[in-house]
Structures are given as structure tokens and as C-alpha cells.
Amino acid sequence: MGVANFSVFLLIISLSFFQLLRISESKLPKEEVDALKEIVSTMGATYWKFDADSCNIEMVGVTLEPPDESERRIGCDCSFEDGTVCHVVNMTLKRLSLPGILPPQLAKLPFLRFVDFAYNCFTGTIPEEWASLNLTSISLLVNRLSGEIPKHLGNITSLTYLMLEANQFSGDVPTELGKLINLQTLTTKLDRLVSFDFVSSP
Numbered sequence: 001m002g003v004a005n006f007s008v009f010l011l012i013i014s015l016s017f018f019q020l021l022r023i024s025e026s027k028l029p030k031e032e033v034d035a036l037k038e039i040v041s042t043m044g045a046t047y048w049k050f051d052a053d054s055c056n057i058e059m060v061g062v063t064l065e066p067p068d069e070s071e072r073r074i075g076c077d078c079s080f081e082d083g084t085v086c087h088v089v090n091m092t093l094k095r096l097s098l099p100g101i102l103p104p105q106l107a108k109l110p111f112l113r114f115v116d117f118a119y120n121c122f123t124g125t126i127p128e129e130w131a132s133l134n135l136t137s138i139s140l141l142v143n144r145l146s147g148e149i150p151k152h153l154g155n156i157t158s159l160t161y162l163m164l165e166a167n168q169f170s171g172d173v174p175t176e177l178g179k180l181i182n183l184q185t186l187t188t189k190l191d192r193l194v195s196f197d198f199v200s201s202p
């Protein structure tokens with residue numbers, strides 16, 4: 001091997017080494033980073049750029065420049081395993097006019113607690129997969145969700161806050177939601193005639 005070749009060889013080795021180091025230093029599991037990408041794509045975002053090291057959204061939505069009023073945040077809790085591991089715990093994608101559906105892949109973020117997807121254009125319903133999460137707060141205020149309010153929401157017993165108002169849900173609030181013993185706020189305006197708002201103390 002000539003000297004020039006050998007230096008190139010060394011260079012490649014050290015580059016790969018630093019690359020490995022960089023990957024191993026990211027505290028957010030790759031599965032969660034990949035899941036986020038799938039999630040925003042299902043939500044209809046055409047732009048997505050996320051810095052896993054700082055847990056910072058650099059770009060998201062259907063336009064290169066996000067609307068002025070929009071809110072775009074991923075919250076990572078880095079207190080796991082003595083501060084060596086982070087998990088996604090919060091997700092706020094608000095007023096972005098996202099045109100897709102609510103992502104079943106949310107279930108790939110097992111530590112997620114708080115989601116705020118208000119003021120988008122989501123159609124369809126709330127995926128059953130979400131019931132596997134220990135969510136405490138869901139806001140889907142002002143979207144285009146329809147059909148009956150899903151019974152499986154009754155299985156997310158960790159919920160304290162559920163905001164479904166200003167969608168196109170039909171029918172009654174399912175009795176299964178009575179299983180939500182921790183619920184403090186539920187807001188659903190089913191249509192122009194029926195209003196079901198209550199606040200109960202635990």
C-alpha cells in the first residue's frame with residue numbers, strides 16, 4: 001500500500017470512527033427518531049427536519065416557512081438511565097394545516113404523555129393503537145375528525161385531559177369513557193345541537 005493510499009485509508013477509518021461516536025452519543029433511541037419521521041409523514045407534512053441531539057424541530061409542515069401562529073415542539077425527557085437516555089414525552093404540532101390522518105405510529109413512542117395536534121385538517125378517526133400509550137393529555141381541537149367517538153379511548157385510563165371539540169364526530173359520548181377515572185376535563189361538541197362539556201374534580 002502506497003503512502004497516499006494509506007493516508008486515505010486512515011482518513012476513512014477515523015471518519016467512520018467519529019461517525020460511530022456521533023451516533024452512539026445521540027441519547028434519543030433511533031427507533032423514536034425513525035418513528036417521528038413516519039408520524040409526521042402520516043400527518044401529511046411534506047417538510048421534516050429534526051435534530052435528535054437537541055430534540056429540536058428545524059422544519060415541519062406543508063410549507064417551507066411555517067405559518068406565523070403555528071406551534072412546533074417535541075419534548076424529550078433525558079432523565080432516563082441516569083441521564084444517558086432520552087425519550088419523546090411531548091408532541092405539539094399546532095396550527096400547521098396538516099392534511100393527513102392521525103398517526104397509528106404514535107404507539108412507537110411508548111413514553112409519550114402529552115399530544116397537542118389542534119388546528120390542523122386531520123380526517124378519519126383516533127387510531128386504536130393510541131390506546132397502548134399512557135397518555136395524560138390529548139388535544140385534537142379544531143380538526144375534521146368524524147364518525148363516532150372511539151370506545152377505545154376509554155382504555156387510556158391515564159388521561160386527565162381530552163379535548164375533541166370542533167370536529168365532526170357524531171353520536172353520543174360512549175359510556176366507555178366513564179372508565180377514564182383520572183379525567184378532569186373532557187370537551188366534545190358533537191354537533192350544533194348537542195353539547196357535552198363537563199369538568200369534574202377527581
Ligand SMILES: *[C@@H]1O[C@H](CO)[C@@H](O)[C@H](O)[C@H]1NC(C)=O
Pocket residue numbers: 074075076077089090114
Ligand atoms: C411536557 O409538557 C408538560 C405539560 O405542558 C410540561 O409540564 C413538561 O415540562 C413538558 N416536558 C418536556 C420534557 O418537554
Ligand SMILES: *[C@@H]1O[C@H](CO)[C@@H](O)[C@H](O)[C@H]1NC(C)=O
Pocket residue numbers: 110111133134
Ligand atoms: C404505562 O403504564 C403501565 C401501567 O401503569 C405500566 O406498566 C407501563 O410501564 C407504562 N409504560 C411506560 C412506557 O411508562
